[in-house]
Amino acid sequence: MLRRTLLASALAIPALAACATATSGARDPLAPLPLDTSSHARPEIARVTHVSLDLTADFERKVMRGKATLSIAARDDAREIVLDSLNLVIHRVSAGGAETTYTLGESRPSLGAPLTIALNGARTVEIEYESGPDAASLQWLTPAQTASNKPFLFSQGQSILNRTWIPTQDSPGIRQTYDARIVAPEGLKVVMSAEMLTPEGEPLGDGQRAFRFRMPQPIPPYLIAIGIGDLVHRATGPRTGVYAEPSVVERGAYECADMERMMDVAEALYGPYRWGRYDVLILPPSFPYGGMENPRLTFLTPTFLAGDRSLVSLVAHELAHSWSGNLVTNAVWADGWLNEGFTSYIEGRIGEALFGEENARMAEALAWADIQTALTTVTPDGQRLHWVGEVDANDNSSAITYDKGALFLRTIERIVGRTRLDTYLRSYFDRYAFQPMTTQHFLADFRQHVVRGDAALEAQLLLDQWAYEPGIPSNAQAPVATGFNDIPGHIEAFIAGGPPAAAPWEHWNTMQRQRYLQTLPRELSATQLRDLEAAFGLDDIGNMEVRFDWLSLAIANSFEPSSAAIERFLSEQGRGKFIRPLYRALMQRGEWGQALARRTYAHARDGYHPIVAAAVDRILAA
The missing domain is CATH 1.25.40.320 (Peptidase M1, leukotriene A4 hydrolase/aminopeptidase C-terminal domain)
Known part of the structure; x- marks a missing residue:
């Protein structure tokens, strides 16, 4: 679904396994992370823990301008912190309230430039800046491109695009809380992937209005997201609802009527929903993906508005990310299947609970066909769950990351039993809540808690073949969907x-x-x-x-x-x-x-x- 720069060092991965803890909130803020070469950050020396944004959305110039204040955890001997930046215009930088020196290194395509800031013993950094008018994470829509004929802005941060509008360490393993004050023109509403503190905004008396947000749970930086437009809200349940332009919102609320039931199913399987509310934002047609699982506020394409609720599996998928991806996150993009494969499996379980077993089997059969096609078109390296070398997700098949990943978990379910797998997954989400994860550490954890040294079970599961080898292991079984028998x-x-x-x-x-x-x-x-x-x-x-x-x-x-x-x-x-x-x-x-x-x-x-x-x-x- 999403573009990713996928470079990883397998040699660095064991560090995560050594530092992971069994309860969220107990992690060392400088706990070792695997090397992520899609980021310039050096989190082992100094790491961003909180981002505070005070920005104005300048629709005329098509830039976000203002300041970002970063809270930092650092080693005692840390002299600098390295951030990610792509075409940001930096005006001034201070550390601990005093102006400090900084350098912008050589910029590389997609990766951007390292922004290195002298700390001088400080643990906060303030950066006055603005995004470039061509920031790849931001799309500024003209009134003619929207349903309400008013300007619209939305962001798309995954995988490494938020560095085009936020100067921070843009790596999925570096979890950060955030808060924001966003100024936008009167008549437009700001929403973010965070708790909304001022639903109607604060009038500023100059034709603008300020909206405030906070995200107290630590999230990977790609999940910081914003939308600004002529938006209204319709509740679909006590904790769920739809944001959209006025002419779209009723259609959206109709399609999303089952969201509260989806949440109930997911919670019964995998534990409590830990983000407060779950709303969705239906974006204009130019949104490039089916959905983006920004916490508290999934972004959705209007192409799922079929009028008969026939495409709501998309909503189930993005909701499932509230556990797999948002709660427990791939530490590096080479392990993206830990987000998407797990989520596709959970999507199937939600769909089965709400719409029946045969519905689930048909979805699995379509996915199986996609996998078979991928095996004839995708290079062997691209057929592995843990991707090897440099991989661009635009050229890699989602049939591997999503569908092979889900098939892996369904194969485990068939071998060990659904109850045993459900028990494990619930404990997995509890033990690693708000933490990063790698393929290597997941397999080690699964072996510890499920396999438990059973050599016969280990031989049945073929865990390493699924994770590290191309193709589909011999223990996979094609799903049987009787609903397709007559076709x-x-x-x-x-x-x-x-x-x-x-x-x-x-x-x-x-x-x-x-x-x-x-x-x-x-x-x-x-x-x-x-x-x-x-x-x-x-x-x-x-x-x-x-x-x-x-x-x-x-x-x-x-x-x-x-x-x-x-x-x-x-x-x-x-x-x-x-x-x-x-x-x-x-x-x-x-x-x-x-x-x-x-x-x-x-x-x-x-x-x-x-x-x-x-x-x-x-x-x-x-």
Whole structure:
């Protein structure tokens, strides 16, 4: 889902296992961390523990400006602290209230530059600065790009983009609390991934309003997030609700009606929800991902608003991150499966509890098919759960990080039993709450608490093969989904010349429709494609997952009658999961596809988030 710079030193990983403790809050603030070469920080010497922001959102200049005050834990002999910075404009730096010296080192693409600040014995640092107008984590939308015709701003920090608007140590292993005072124009509401202290803001008398926030739980810095726009709130339960623009919020509240039930299921399985409220923010269509699990305030794409609650697994996934990812976090991005694989497994458990076993089996079967495709397209190094070397997640398959990771846990469940795994996972989240984790330490912990020296069980589990080797180990089993049993017959009948309308499309759920479209032969005649589109209205179907599968099939056959639908789909939303594969497919379809891709991109690019635009730039330039 998310772009990551993934470099890790396997040699440094044992340090985490040596320092981990069994209770949250008991960690040494300078506890050793594995080397994270996606950050310039040297947390073994001096480490940020709290970030206090006092910023103004300047919509005219498209910058965040103000100051950040950092609280620091440091060794007695620490003379400096090293932060991450990418295109920040630094105006003044002080340490302990006195102006101090600082240097900005050489900037590298994506990684940015080290900001090294002399401490002079101080344990607080204040930085006056502003973000650059092209900060990759911030998208400033014009009124024309929003539903309410008012300006909008949102951030996307994962994996290492928050260094473009916050000078801090931008590594997932360095947990930080934060508070913020954000000034925005009157008529706009500020929300953040934190407790809102001033829901209506404080009028400043100059056409602006200040909003205050606090996050007392220590979080990885990529989870600091902000949204500013014409926003209203609708409650969906005592602890849950939806923020969105006024014309969107009722649709959002309808789709998210089950959020409180989802929380109840997750808490029964894995322990209490530790973040207070759980709200979601439905963003404008340019949001580049399905969702982002910012604590207390998940960011969501509007593409999940299908009108029939058929895509709410996305909400279950982001809520599950409140345990796996936000509570216990991968210490380095090479271990991203500890966030996403665990979360995909929990998403499945929530879905099974709310919507039935067969629903869960169908989702697992679709994921299994995605894994099989990935094994033919992803390099061996990219097939490992613990990624080796330098990996860009834009080029790595989520079928590995998400789906192989979840399959690993389902395999463990099948072998040791669901009750035993649930008991372990609940204790795991309790013991490592608000702490970083590595693959090596997770496996050691699992062996200690579950395997317990049982050689036969160890041999059954193949733990190291799952974590460190490419491919899928021999103990994996393909899921069986009876809800898909009739689909091959309907496909055979259609290929033999029967009408597509003979299939029970109206009675199929989203996953059955996806399975049908994904399983159809990749080569179809123009007549067959016309019949499919006419029977099911696929060019304009409201379910974006199904429409994506249809347009992928249309592109694979250079189906000219769907050209306008392809262009419309690529222009009206900017979700990278949909955008990147379709442009890539178009560029492989010769003159027809390339012309359509370039024509569409020429007018759609300005509406894409910088993350997605950069990816499509590379696709079209290849």
